[in-house]
Amino acid sequence: MSDVAQRAGVSASTVSRVLSNPGVVAEATREAVMQAVAETGYRMNHAARNLRKQRTGCVVALVPNLGNPFFAKILDGMGRELAGAGYDLLVADTLEDSGRHTRLDRFLDPSRADGIILLDGLAPFGDLAGRADLPPVITACEWIEGADMPRVMLDNREGGRLAVAHLRDLGHAHIGLIGGPPGNVLHKARRKGAMQAAGQARITEFPGDFTLQSGQQAALAWRALPPSDRPTGIFAFSDEMACAFMSGLQRAGHHVPRDVSIVGFDDIELVSHLAPALTTIRQPKREIGRKAARIVLDRISGREIPAVTLLEPRLMERETTAPPP
Amino acid sequence: MSDVAQRAGVSASTVSRVLSNPGVVAEATREAVMQAVAETGYRMNHAARNLRKQRTGCVVALVPNLGNPFFAKILDGMGRELAGAGYDLLVADTLEDSGRHTRLDRFLDPSRADGIILLDGLAPFGDLAGRADLPPVITACEWIEGADMPRVMLDNREGGRLAVAHLRDLGHAHIGLIGGPPGNVLHKARRKGAMQAAGQARITEFPGDFTLQSGQQAALAWRALPPSDRPTGIFAFSDEMACAFMSGLQRAGHHVPRDVSIVGFDDIELVSHLAPALTTIRQPKREIGRKAARIVLDRISGREIPAVTLLEPRLMERETTAPPP
DNA sequence: CACTGGTCTGCAATCGATTGCAAACATTTT
DNA sequence: AAAATGTTTGCAATCGATTGCAGACCAGTG
Incomplete structure (x- = not known):
């Protein structure tokens, strides 16, 4: 900075002022400084500024x-x-x-x-x-x-509500939830909304932790149920779990959405390009x-x-x- | 830092040394300083250190x-x-x-x-x-x-080679490539490897840019070909394109891998949890x-x-x- | 011409650490 | 006991910018 100052024939203080508060410096001075800055290719040192400015x-x-x-x-x-x-x-x-x-x-x-x-x-x-x-x-x-x-x-409660309300509107009377870790705040909020929208519907909960692996587990758990006890509409608290759940069922010969409906959560980009494309709750x-x-x-x-x-x-x-x- | 120094009855220099180069300070002094540091809850200022150390x-x-x-x-x-x-x-x-x-x-x-x-x-x-x-x-x-x-x-050329060699080994004689942007270095390297492995096989190239959208486009393009001109083995230069391509075909009633084989690139986590799980080239x-x-x-x-x-x-x-x- | 008020600029202190140098002290050697 | 060597520590300069304060300068006024 003092190089610039010297070149412009002013003090370092003035250079500093030109760079951070140009208004207080006289037109002519300012231009001289700007030119010197351009000539020298001067770039401010961040550590120094940060130190001074705290x-x-x-x-x-x-x-x-x-x-x-x-x-x-x-x-x-x-x-x-x-x-x-x-x-x-x-x-x-x-x-x-x-x-x-x-x-x-x-x-x-x-x-x-x-x-x-x-x-x-x-x-x-x-x-x-x-x-x-x-x-x-x-x-x-x-x-x-x-x-x-x-x-x-996100209004996670509302998200949970939307998902389950959608399944209810379609006529699902037995709804499966693939949740997050029990103590997780997102899990709790989404679950609350889901329960609210569930109304009279029967609910079956599958443990989960938002990961692909747990979605896969949930698919196994679902298939292990006697067919009459299987929820027909599934709300997974993350898209990843929804994906893995879906592919778990498909691989076993079940058809989505004919046999089971699935709603995910997040709307990660990829899930709209699956076959079938995942219905989900979008987070902006x-x-x-x-x-x-x-x-x-x-x-x-x-x-x-x-x-x-x-x-x-x-x-x-x-x-x-x-x-x- | 000078607070710490005062409390420990030493100079700031010594405190500095204890913190950044303890070896040169005498045992007793060092302990006094450490204790003062603990008592005051002192934390070094990064801006100052960075300024000084450049x-x-x-x-x-x-x-x-x-x-x-x-x-x-x-x-x-x-x-x-x-x-x-x-x-x-x-x-x-x-x-x-x-x-x-x-x-x-x-x-x-x-x-x-x-x-x-x-x-x-x-x-x-x-x-x-x-x-x-x-x-x-x-x-x-x-x-x-x-x-x-x-x-x-990654050795992208080798990746391309592996993908196409795999398709060739399975017996595919007509191979489709869904590439990246033409000037992209990854595209060029992978394509080179693919071409090398292709040998006598017929090649059809679909334009792409690594995105889901372009995978979808490629699916349309593939379906627009007369069935006898459709490549039976597809190597997409990204998993996202591979996914979108696959779902495009599935949605149109084609079966993977019975009708078409697909190899992706990257091995993003999700693709191993699709149905069918995507064969792909893994990047660590x-x-x-x-x-x-x-x-x-x-x-x-x-x-x-x-x-x-x-x-x-x-x-x-x-x-x-x-x-x- | 002296004085007032305003604008612009420079001096010097400051931010908080690091480090070369030399002084102070301790230890070993002759 | 003096000299030489080694160990610890403090002084003060330094990194590069920012800013309160005061001085310099200018125009306008009485």
């Missing part, structure tokens, strides 16, 4: 599983929104290969990130509500019950990412933000649902 | 499409490797919503990142080979032809990410690194391939 220009997203396509889309939305505001997106996995949580306090540090977006409802973050020495933390998609943190997520993933980013940015700049931001789910009616046999 | 502790990954599950898995591997070495992973999309490239020079800046992993073969980075004022750049998965940058990727995605990270880290610390690192593809023989009808 900020980092980074927002970190803590994801339980970076490899999950669902989160990938959300990160996409976040990245775009943050980039637009001049922030960088740092990502980190909250889980080790072993499945244990990593040391996350590494990121709970105002000198590492200006804000934190937590996408893992099981992260051990319950106790950091009031801590003023931390950068602002919000949760997105998932959230931590009882923790006083702003949240951005990019939008969730964008909104979460918007909200941390607001908090970072001290604006008031809502405690809860709910996005609307949407039923994508495709080819895996039909009236029961 | 580094950032970040590596940035530039991805053409963050939402793509394929890249998500790769980032996963990278993140783990980098975290192990104390580096943070910054991610950014190289493409705007519009599909145009973003201003990437924002990241070509030693004060922003210590290293850059480029996953977009079309990024306008051809001219930065020798520039010493930039952090080290390597390419992973894709690469830029003619640019002198270290690369890490996490491994690619890990290796790429390892290599930038090596370059950052000045070690010699190989110009090209090739990983081995593997044929995952599943249920979508069979002898021709």
Whole structure:
């Protein structure tokens, strides 16, 4: 910077002002500086600016599983929104290969990130509500019950309701649920909506954990039931489970949706290109990412933000649902 | 830090040394400092350290499409490797919503990142080979032809060869290729391998761009051919295209693999849970990410690194391939 | 001409760590 | 006992930008 200053015949202070607050500098000076900047190819040093300004220009997203396509889309939305505001997106996995949580306090540090977006409802973050020495933390998609943190997520209850209401409307009187891990907040919310919409219908629950494997398990469990006890309409709490469940049945000779109807959750891109295309509850993933980013940015700049931001789910009616046999 | 120093009755220099180079400090002093650190809950300021050390502790990954599950898995591997070495992973999309490239020079800046992993073969980075004022750049998965940058990727030619050899072994004499964008390096490499393995076989090429949509298009194109001109074995250059192609045929009443055999590329997790499960060429995605990270880290610390690192593809023989009808 | 008020610019301190150098002290050798 | 060597520690400069304060300059006014 002092090179530029020398070349423009001014002090470093003035260069700094031209670059960050051009209004206060006289026209002529400003131009001289700009030219010197161009000539020297000067680029500001971020570490220095950040040190002085006590900020980092980074927002970190803590994801339980970076490899999950669902989160990938959300990160996409976040990245775009943050980039637009001049922030960088740092990502980190909250889980080790072993499945244990990593040391996350590494990121709970105002000198590492200006804000934190937590996408893992099981992260051990319950106790950091009031801590003023931390950068602002919000949760997105998932959230931590009882923790006083702003949240951005889909209206999962409504999503569950939509899915089961759809099956009920088609006439299904026995509905199967392939859920998430029992303690998971998404599981609980979706289940609540599902139960509400179920009304008089009979319900059979299959355990699950959102993964392909558990969908496959559920297919085995379904087939193990006596035919008269098999639910005719299945609501899987994730598209992956829905896919694996469907292929499990198909492979055994069952036909979807003639024999069984299936509704998924998430609407990951691929499922609309299966045969049959999966009926599912759509989460606006990019939008969730964008909104979460918007909200941390607001908090970072001290604006008031809502405690809860709910996005609307949407039923994508495709080819895996039909009236029961 | 000076608080800690005062509390421990030493100078800030000593505290610094205890924290970053404990060996040179006397046992007793070190313990006093450690205790003071614990008592005050002191945490180092990264901006300050980075400024002084002229580094950032970040590596940035530039991805053409963050939402793509394929890249998500790769980032996963990278993140783990980098975290192990104390580096943070910054991610950014190289493409705007519009599909145009973003201003990437924002990241070509030693004060922003210590290293850059480029996953977009079309990024306008051809001219930065020798520039010493930039952090080290390597390419992973894709690469830029003619640019002198270290690369890490699958042996794509061999992948193409494996796929077509498999179809040939099954007896297919007419093979269809669903390719990537014509200029794409992955397309060219895979096509070369495919051609090599094809030998005497007849080849029909369908245009594609790795997306689900183009797989669907290819299905239409295939069906538009007179039955005798339809290839019986299809090699799609991505799993997504393979999926969409397959469902396009299934929806039209064709049976896979009885009527047509299909081989994909990538082995994204979901395709092994379809009915029928997709035969495909596996890319070790996490491994690619890990290796790429390892290599930038090596370059950052000045070690010699190989110009090209090739990983081995593997044929995952599943249920979508069979002898021709 | 002196004075007021406003605009523009520079000085110097600051952000918080790291590190070369030298001083202080301890230990071993002659 | 003096000298040589080795170990620990502190001083002060440094990384590169930002910003409060005050001085310089200018125009307008009485």
